[in-house]
Amino acid sequence: MRNKPTFQLSASELLDIEQAIHHASQPEVRVSAIALRLLHKGHSVEAAAELVNTSPTVVRKWRRAWRKGGLCALTNPNPSLDNPDTLLSRLTALQKISIDLTTAATFDDLCRRAIEMGLQLLGFDRLGLFFLTDKPDFMIPSFGTDEGGQLRDERQPLPAQWNDTQDLQLALARQQDLIIRFDCDLYDNKGNIVGKGWNVMAALWDGNKMTGFLAADNLMNHRPLTDSDIQILRLYGLTLGCLCSVKRTAETLLKERNMLRGVMDSTLDLIYVKDVQSRVVMTNNIAIQNAQGTATLDDMVGLTDFDYLPEYMAQRFYAEEQHLLQTGIPILNREEPGLDENGNAITYLTTKVPLRDAQGEIIGLVGVSRDISDVKRTEEQNLRLMLEHERVEMMEQLVSNLSHDLKTPLSVIKTSLYLIDQINDPIRQKLKLESIKEQTERLERLIQDVLTVSRLDQSAQPIRQPVDMVSLIRSVEANLRPRAEAKQLVLNLELASELPYVSGNAEDLWRVVANLVENAINYTPAGTVSIEVKAQAAGIVTIVRDSGIGIAKEQLARIFERFYRADTARNMQHGGTGLGLSIVKMITEQHGGHIKVESEPGSGTYFQVWLPVISSDHASVMTAPQPITPEV
Ligand code: ADP
Numbered sequence: 001m002r003n004k005p006t007f008q009l010s011a012s013e014l015l016d017i018e019q020a021i022h023h024a025s026q027p028e029v030r031v032s033a034i035a036l037r038l039l040h041k042g043h044s045v046e047a048a049a050e051l052v053n054t055s056p057t058v059v060r061k062w063r064r065a066w067r068k069g070g071l072c073a074l075t076n077p078n079p080s081l082d083n084p085d086t087l088l089s090r091l092t093a094l095q096k097i098s099i100d101l102t103t104a105a106t107f108d109d110l111c112r113r114a115i116e117m118g119l120q121l122l123g124f125d126r127l128g129l130f131f132l133t134d135k136p137d138f139m140i141p142s143f144g145t146d147e148g149g150q151l152r153d154e155r156q157p158l159p160a161q162w163n164d165t166q167d168l169q170l171a172l173a174r175q176q177d178l179i180i181r182f183d184c185d186l187y188d189n190k191g192n193i194v195g196k197g198w199n200v201m202a203a204l205w206d207g208n209k210m211t212g213f214l215a216a217d218n219l220m221n222h223r224p225l226t227d228s229d230i231q232i233l234r235l236y237g238l239t240l241g242c243l244c245s246v247k248r249t250a251e252t253l254l255k256e257r258n259m260l261r262g263v264m265d266s267t268l269d270l271i272y273v274k275d276v277q278s279r280v281v282m283t284n285n286i287a288i289q290n291a292q293g294t295a296t297l298d299d300m301v302g303l304t305d306f307d308y309l310p311e312y313m314a315q316r317f318y319a320e321e322q323h324l325l326q327t328g329i330p331i332l333n334r335e336e337p338g339l340d341e342n343g344n345a346i347t348y349l350t351t352k353v354p355l356r357d358a359q360g361e362i363i364g365l366v367g368v369s370r371d372i373s374d375v376k377r378t379e380e381q382n383l384r385l386m387l388e389h390e391r392v393e394m395m396e397q398l399v400s401n402l403s404h405d406l407k408t409p410l411s412v413i414k415t416s417l418y419l420i421d422q423i424n425d426p427i428r429q430k431l432k433l434e435s436i437k438e439q440t441e442r443l444e445r446l447i448q449d450v451l452t453v454s455r456l457d458q459s460a461q462p463i464r465q466p467v468d469m470v471s472l473i474r475s476v477e478a479n480l481r482p483r484a485e486a487k488q489l490v491l492n493l494e495l496a497s498e499l500p501y502v503s504g505n506a507e508d509l510w511r512v513v514a515n516l517v518e519n520a521i522n523y524t525p526a527g528t529v530s531i532e533v534k535a536q537a538a539g540i541v542t543i544v545r546d547s548g549i550g551i552a553k554e555q556l557a558r559i560f561e562r563f564y565r566a567d568t569a570r571n572m573q574h575g576g577t578g579l580g581l582s583i584v585k586m587i588t589e590q591h592g593g594h595i596k597v598e599s600e601p602g603s604g605t606y607f608q609v610w611l612p613v614i615s616s617d618h619a620s621v622m623t624a625p626q627p628i629t630p631e632v
Contacts, residue, residue, distance in 0.1 A: 031052045031054070032052075032062040034048075034051070034052055035048040035049070035051070035052045035054070035059050035062055036048075036062055036063065038051060039059070039063055045059045045060055045063070086226075086228050087228045087231065087232070090121075090122055090123065090228060090232045091232070091235075093121035093122055094121075094122065094232060094235060094236055094239070096121065097114070097117045097118065097121060097122070097236075098239050098243070100113065100117060101113055101114060101117075101239075101240075101243050102243065104243075104247065106247070106251065107244065107247045107248055107251050108142075108155070110243060110244065110247050111129050111142040111143050111244070112143045112151070112153070114129060114143070114214075114240055114243075115127050115128070115129060115142075115143040115144065115145065115151055116143075116151050118214075118236065119145060119149065119151065122232060122236065124216040124217075124229070124233075125145075125149060125216070125217060125218050125219050125220045125221050125223070126144070126145035126149065126215075126216065126217050126219050126220070127144070127145055127214065127215070127216050128141070128142075128143070128144035128145060128154070128214075128215045128216075129141075129142040129143055129144065129204075129212065129213075129214055129215075129240070130142055130154075130212055130213060130215070131204075131211055131212035131244075132172075132210060132211060132212050132213075133159045135159070136169060136172070137161050137162055138159035138160065138161055138162070139159060139160055139162050139212075140155075140156075140159050140160070140212075141154040141155060141156060141160055141189065142154065142155055142212075143155070144189055146188070146189075147188060147194050147219065147220075148220075149220055152189060154189045167179045167181060168201070168213075171201070171203070172210060175210065176203070177202065177203050177234055177237070177238075178200065178201065178202055178203070178230065178233075178234055179199075179200070179201040179213075180198070180199075180200050180225070180230065181198065181199045181200075182198050182225070183196055183197070183198070184196065184197070184198070184199050186199060186217050186219045194219065195219045197217055197218040197219055197222055198217060198218055198224075198225040199215060199216070199217040200215070200216050200217070200225065200229065200230060200233050201213040201214070201215045201216075202214045202215075202216075202233040202234045202236065202237030202238075203237055203241070204237050204238075204240055204241030204244060205237075205238060205241040205242070206241060206242075206244070206245035207245070211241060211244065211245065212241070212244070213237070214233065214236060214237045214240055216229065216233050261284070264284035264285075265284050265285045265286075267284070267286075268286060268370075268371070269286070269368050269369060269370045270283070270284070270286055270287040270290060270348070270367070270368065270369040270370075271283065271284045271287065271366075271367070271368050272284075272287050272366070272367050273355065273364060273365070273366050273367075274321065274364050274365050274367070275363070275364045276325050276362065276363065276364055277304070278304050278305065278317075278318055278321045278322065278325075279302055279303065279304050280300050280301055280302065280303050280304070281301065281364060282297070282301070283297065283300055287300070288300050289341045290338075290339065290340060290341050291303070291307075291308040291309075292308050292339075292341075292343065293307075293308055294308065304318070305317045305318060306318070309339065310339075313337060313338070313339075316336075317336070320352075321352065321365060324352055324353075324354060324365055325354065325362055325364075325365060328354050328362055330351070330352060330353040330354065331350060331351060331352040331353075332351050333349055333350075333351055334349070334350050334351075335347055335348070335349055335350075335372070335376075336348045336349075336350045336369070338369065338371075340371070346371050346373040347371070347372050347373050347376045348369040348370060348371060348372065349369070349370045349372045350367060350368070350369040350370075351367065351368050351369075352365050352366070352367040352368075353365065353366055353367075394562075397562070397563070398450075398562065398563075401562070401563040401578070402446075402450060405446055405563075405577065405578075406443065406446070409439035409440070409442050409443050409446075410439075410443070412435060412436075412439045413436050413439050413440065416432040416433070416435050416436045416439075417432075417436065419432050420432045420433065445577055446577045446579075449577045449579040449580070449583060450577075450579065452511070452579075452583050453562065453579055453582065453583060453586070456508075456583065456586045456587065456590065457586075459590075461590065463505050464503045464504060464505070465503070465504070465505070465506065466501035466502075466503060466614060467501055467502050467503070467504050467505075467506045467509055468499075468501055469499060469501075469502060469509070469533050469540050469542060469611075470495050470496075470497070470499055470533060472506065472509060472510055472513060473493070473495060473513055473531055473533055473542065474493075474495070475510065476510060476513045476514045476517055476531070477491065477493055477517075477531065479514065480514065480517050480518060480521060483518075483521050484521050484529060487521060487524075487525075487526075488526065489521060489524055489526070489527060489528065489529055490527070490528040490529070491528075491529050491530070491531075492528060492529070492530035492531070493530070493531055493532075494530065494531070494532040494533070494534075495531075495532075495533050496533060496534040496535060499533065499534070499535055499540055500535070500540070500613040500614065501613065501614050502539070502540050502591070502611040502612065502613050502614065503591075503612075503613075503614040504591045504611070505587075505591075508587045508590075508591075509587065509591070509611070511583060511584075511587065512542075512583075512584045512587050512588060512609060513531070513542060513544070513609075515580040515581065515583060515584050516542075516544040516584060516607050516609070517529065517531060517544055518580070519576075519580060519581070520544050520545070520546035520548065520605070520607075521546075522576065523546065523548040523549050523605070524546040524547060524548030524549070524604070525548065525549070527546065527547035527548065527604070528545075528546065528547050529544070529545070529546045529547075530543075530544075530545050530546075531543070531544055532545070535613075536610065537610070538612060538613060539593065539610050539611050539612045539613055540610070540611050540613055541608055541609065541610045541611075542608070542609045542611075543606065543607070543608050543609075544606075544607045544609075545604065545605070545606045545607075546604045546605055547603065547604040548604050548605060549601065549602065550599045550600050550601040550602055550603055550604055550605055551566055551597075551599040551601065551605055552566065552601050556597060556599060559581050559597070560581050560582055560584075560585045560595075561582060562578070562579055562582045563577075563578040563579065564578055564581075564582075565578045584609070588609050588611070591611050591612075592611070592612045593609060593610050593611035593612060594609075594610055595607065595608065595609050595610075596608045596610075
């Protein structure tokens with residue numbers, strides 16, 4: 001005698017059970033159908049087992065089978081044996097559909113054909129496809145079937161909210177392949193109930209993620225659900241899930257690729273990707289246009305610079321790129337020569353960076369080159385204008401300085417001449433003549449210096465010959481010693497022996513030393529002037545030192561300027577032109593040397609001129625040094 005169940009079933013639950021029995025085609029599976037329906041309604045395993053008079057273990061077994069989607073327990077436990085032809089022919093149809101779907105042009109085309117062919121070949125009344133969204137109750141409908149069995153486009157711009165999602169949520173939570181409902185309401189695409197019957201939903205999978213469902217029902221023919229329906233739908237769902245995810249990925253990639261190309265082609269810069277052998281992998285349109293003989297990306301892929309650039313350019317770029325690829329050191333904003341689409345020479349500003357794979361290995365490079373020819377031309381023009389402007393300013397300065405410096409001696413000469421004419425005293429006349437002579441010499445010196453400055457301005461490179469600095473200094477000393485002695489100054493010489501020659505213009509170099517020694521004598525009221533020469537750092541250094549008045553710190557930086565005089569009044573007494581040190585600096589620099597000055601007001605000044613010596617192999621082909629005999 002069976003025990004009375006210890007729990008109460010509601011009227012609707014009893015109705016459910018009745019329907020389960022009604023739909024379970026095989027009498028032997030009705031019991032499990034009832035038990036599963038109870039579980040589905042939320043009753044415990046024990047309660048369901050008690051009602052159908054079996055053990056909870058058996059009910060659990062049924063539930064396991066049901067969860068795996070094998071709802072055959074509700075229909076035929078061994079259907080393929082029961083009706084092998086139907087299953088086999090549907091499997092063959094499924095295979096055909098799958099192959100056909102691989103040729104779908106787009107994702108939407110794939111979905112449309114999946115429903116269309118499914119209806120034609122798999123024998124379902126209605127099929128529908130929808131995709132899951134991030135929000136649990138919202139779906140994206142795709143293609144479906146109308147109430148007359150025809151394909152219906154159910155796509156819409158926004159996800160749709162589904163009311164009847166209880167079973168769906170349960171399936172999602174359990175990650176269940178199938179949802180099978182009997183005697184449920186069947187809907188149209190607007191959510192209206194259009195009939196009653198079974199409804200099976202097979203999950204679509206993308207890897208291990210559920211992406212949507214393929215649903216089928218028996219709205220029109222009311223045919224009972226068979227195991228073959230379930231298995232075919234389940235298989236079709238799996239296949240369709242894979243195809244959809246592949247298509248979607250391919251479309252996303254294509255979209256990204258097109259976007260990337262769009263971005264690359266919308267710039268005027270050349271953009272290119274090259275492999276480790278500097279072969280083009282990808283470029284934008286402008287780079288294709290610039291490479292002569294290529295019209296499409298396909299023409300360009302696989303080529304190297306050697307295929308469309310002059311050999312010397314290709315060689316240079318290849319060497320740079322290989323260095324980058326081997327060291328990983330990028331090329332940043334480098335000015336490089338190039339050719340435009342008509343083969344004209346242009347200048348590019350180029351940046352190339354290494355391209356690495358996920359492991360960090362360099363697999364190529366990405367380059368961007370911008371045509372900066374216009375900018376360069378403007379820059380050069382501006383520079384030329386600036387230099388011209390500077391030259392004009394200098395000329396103006398020179399003329400104004402010069403006219404001032406000419407005026408003073410000329411007015412002295414004029415006054416002296418007038419006085420000579422007016423006075424009869426021969427001694428005073430002689431004094432005036434002396435003054436005229438002095439001013440004339442000063443004018444001559446000024447003109448000499450101006451001419452020298454102008455000559456040096458014109459020629460950037462001096463005539464080169466070997467110059468022996470020791471004999472040059474001896475010559476300066478011999479020339480200026482009388483002046484030093486006239487001021488009772490001590491003139492010291494410290495000359496190293498066996499010094500190598502410097503390469504240059506002996507007369508100009510003589511002027512360098514003479515100007516420095518002359519200044520030292522001029523600006524030393526009493527004391528010592530010494531000249532030293534020695535080898536230093538691949539060159540010869542000449543030092544002129546005095547114990548004179550020195551130069552104030554703030555003036556030191558300016559003494560090499562043209563016409564600059566630290567103390568105009570005192571300087572004028574010495575008859576200096578204010579050009580001496582600027583001439584010294586110009587000559588030194590034209591000879592590849594440099595000049596340094598240190599000074600302490602009241603203690604003296606120290607000038608140091610460094611000149612490079614002739615390298616030994618160069619010296620052998622040069623002629624012997626010239627005798628040095630210029631005059632101050
Ligand atoms: P100048 O022909 O007037 O001497 P320079 O160009 O040779 O012109 O020198 C510029 C200025 O530098 C001089 O006016 C002087 O004031 C200062 N100067 C140059 N050499 C010395 C020195 N040895 N001692 C002190 N002042 C010096």
